[in-house]
Amino acid sequence: MNRLRPPATRPPSRTLEHGFRWLCLLAALLPVAVLGVLLFDVVRTGIGRIDVQFLTSFPSRRPEHAGIIAGAVGSLWLVGLTAAIAVPIGVGAAIYLEEYARRGRLATLIEVNVSNLAGVPSIIYGLLGLELFVRALSLGRSLLAGALTLALLVLPIIILSTREALRTVPRGLREAGLALGATRWQVVRQVVLPLAIPGILTGSILAISRAIGEAAPLVVLGALSYVDFLPDGPMAPFSALPIQIFNWTSRPQAGFAVNAAAGIIVLMATLLVLNAAAIITRNRMQKRLGR
Amino acid sequence: MQTTVDSDACLSPPYRTMEPAQMSNPGVAAKLSVQELSAWHGEKQVLVRVSLDLPEHEISAVIGPSGCGKSTLIRCLNRMHELVPGATHRGSIQLDGEDIYASGVDPVLIRRRVGMVFQKPNPFPTMSIRDNVLAGLRLTGMRPGDLDAVVESALQQAALWSEVKDRLREPGTSLSGGQQQRLCIARALAVEPEVLLLDEPCSALDPIATTRIEDLLGTLRERYTIVIVTHNMQQAARVSQQTAFLLQGELVEFTETDALFTKPKDKRTEDYVTGKFG
Numbered sequence: 058m059n060r061l062r063p064p065a066t067r068p069p070s071r072t073l074e075h076g077f078r079w080l081c082l083l084a085a086l087l088p089v090a091v092l093g094v095l096l097f098d099v100v101r102t103g104i105g106r107i108d109v110q111f112l113t114s115f116p117s118r119r120p121e122h123a124g125i126i127a128g129a130v131g132s133l134w135l136v137g138l139t140a141a142i143a144v145p146i147g148v149g150a151a152i153y154l155e156e157y158a159r160r161g162r163l164a165t166l167i168e169v170n171v172s173n174l175a176g177v178p179s180i181i182y183g184l185l186g187l188e189l190f191v192r193a194l195s196l197g198r199s200l201l202a203g204a205l206t207l208a209l210l211v212l213p214i215i216i217l218s219t220r221e222a223l224r225t226v227p228r229g230l231r232e233a234g235l236a237l238g239a240t241r242w243q244v245v246r247q248v249v250l251p252l253a254i255p256g257i258l259t260g261s262i263l264a265i266s267r268a269i270g271e272a273a274p275l276v277v278l279g280a281l282s283y284v285d286f287l288p289d290g291p292m293a294p295f296s297a298l299p300i301q302i303f304n305w306t307s308r309p310q311a312g313f314a315v316n317a318a319a320g321i322i323v324l325m326a327t328l329l330v331l332n333a334a335a336i337i338t339r340n341r342m343q344k345r346l347g348r
Numbered sequence: 349m350q351t352t353v354d355s356d357a358c359l360s361p362p363y364r365t366m367e368p369a370q371m372s373n374p375g376v377a378a379k380l381s382v383q384e385l386s387a388w389h390g391e392k393q394v395l396v397r398v399s400l401d402l403p404e405h406e407i408s409a410v411i412g413p414s415g416c417g418k419s420t421l422i423r424c425l426n427r428m429h430e431l432v433p434g435a436t437h438r439g440s441i442q443l444d445g446e447d448i449y450a451s452g453v454d455p456v457l458i459r460r461r462v463g464m465v466f467q468k469p470n471p472f473p474t475m476s477i478r479d480n481v482l483a484g485l486r487l488t489g490m491r492p493g494d495l496d497a498v499v500e501s502a503l504q505q506a507a508l509w510s511e512v513k514d515r516l517r518e519p520g521t522s523l524s525g526g527q528q529q530r531l532c533i534a535r536a537l538a539v540e541p542e543v544l545l546l547d548e549p550c551s552a553l554d555p556i557a558t559t560r561i562e563d564l565l566g567t568l569r570e571r572y573t574i575v576i577v578t579h580n581m582q583q584a585a586r587v588s589q590q591t592a593f594l595l596q597g598e599l600v601e602f603t604e605t606d607a608l609f610t611k612p613k614d615k616r617t618e619d620y621v622t623g624k625f626g
């Protein structure tokens with residue numbers, strides 16, 4: 058004991074203290090630096106390639122004629138359908154778990170499952186989607202099958218973030234509503250949800266941006282990388298932006314590497330916008346709740 | 349703080365028995381009649397066979413050291429107790445002679461007749477002053493014709509109208525603590541309850557705001573039957589006609605307020621009101 062505790066007045070070794078601080082700083086900066094280098098490299102390679110032709114063209118065998126329109130429109134469809142499927146189900150499940158379910162075996166079972174699902178590798182969802190939606194429900198390799206698969210993938214995120222948002226609403230407000238003679242649903246709809254909605258939106262946006270970036274489950278599902286038409290409905294075959302990028306990176310010609318970089322920039326910009334929107338709504342919520 | 353009583357002592361069944369004394373005021377009609385009410389939080393018994401009659405158009409105070417079951421008692425009166433996970437009860441409570449716990453009785457309808465104001469002022473943060481007053485009607489889907497009249501009448505009754513009549517569109521949370529609590533009273537009154545329960549409504553307020561609410565209760569008595577929980581004995585003495593003294597979930601004494609404070613029958617009441625513990 059005494060050897061570990063030198064006379065109390067002397068602070069622990071200055072150099073050790075400093076050294077450790079620098080080490081931590083280095084650890085914090087390393088990922089930022091790596092990301093920075095990657096981004097810089099991608100932007101330098103791809104930024105010049107982004108023009109109207111690139112944004113509005115279908116894929117092509119010649120890199121300078123190829124574009125991302127099929128992937129981008131496919132991604133938009135996917136994201137819209139995914140949100141339309143996953144947000145109502147996820148929010149409903151969260152409301153049930155948080156506002157209605159009695160603390161019991163069933164609630165605990167669902168809770169543990171939801172948390173675990175959030176950690177399942179996305180490719181597993183792809184396999185599940187292939188079996189369940191493409192084959193068993195014979196939806197084929199359609200947008201709908203893709204969206205359902207992505208919806209499964211983001212459902213845990215939406216459920217967890219919605220529950221988090223619901224929990225920030227003080228219990229006293231629910232009691233006040235119930236004491237006025239309102240039913241649980243009336244209280245949820247008119248007291249709890251208005252306060253929780255920014256948090257729910259934030260979670261949903263983050264979940265959706267996760268869905269936009271996913272390629273693996275779509276590859277398994279059989280999304281196309283060469284599509285020269287735009288989808289005309291949820292049953293159409295489709296491509297998606299990450300699939301398109303993935304395809305270009307695996308081509309030998311240098312022109313396609315440039316296209317891939319440009320595609321990544323478009324994807325990153327979209328994600329950045331979505332995340333910024335999520336942060337802004339969260340700040341709004343904190344202002345509104347900050348009494 | 350206290351010497352003779354450990355308020356957190358666990359009274360788990362089987363509890364010690366006591367005389368189930370029916371304590372009531374003959375001559376005045378009972379608005380609420382509580383019979384042999386026991387209540388539990390999980391395994392822990394919080395109320396032990398409490399019986400008392402609360403007379404109509406009078407103010408009844410419930411006093412006792414913290415943790416003795418005051419909140420639980422009044423939360424049983426509007427069926428809020430059962431909302432807490434693991435909470436159970438036994439015994440019966442009659443509102444105008446009807447058992448509020450009878451099967452087939454909708455607790456939601458009971459809560460409309462028996463309103464409640466909480467310890468911490470809790471106006472709805474997303475709503476304006478006006479919308480807070482109307483919250484009970486909106487939440488429950490009632491559509492009275494003249495909303496302005498409802499707002500004015502409820503705020504008048506809560507002695508808040510003159511202070512807020514020019515700022516009805518501002519958020520309810522922009523008011524001071526005392527004003528917020530009166531807003532909560534107005535909100536409870538707007539659904540036209542018959543009974544008003546108040547759970548330590550002044551404990552978060554300064555003395556001036558407290559006095560305003562105490563004065564207000566005196567006028568509300570004409571229209572409502574009022575039950576107020578307070579840990580402040582002076583407050584009970586100032587506002588109420590009868591006082592119930594609870595100790596570790598037992599109703600020790602329930603009688604006219606003057607009598608309870610000046611000539612308590614039970615030694616424990618005497619010790620409490622003379623400040624020997626609590």
Ligand SMILES: Nc1ncnc2c1ncn2[C@@H]1O[C@H](COP(=O)(O)OP(=O)(O)O)[C@@H](O)[C@H]1O
Nearest residue numbers: 356389394413414415416417418419420421432
């Ligand atoms: N939600 C709850 N869960 C478990 N125990 C509770 C809960 N609320 C109150 N209790 C217990 O019940 C007893 C009575 O509480 P309460 O009625 O709030 O007392 P008071 O209002 O007189 O301070 C206390 O001992 C408290 O610990």
Ligand SMILES: [Mg+2]
Nearest residue numbers: 418419420547
């Ligand atoms: Mg209490």
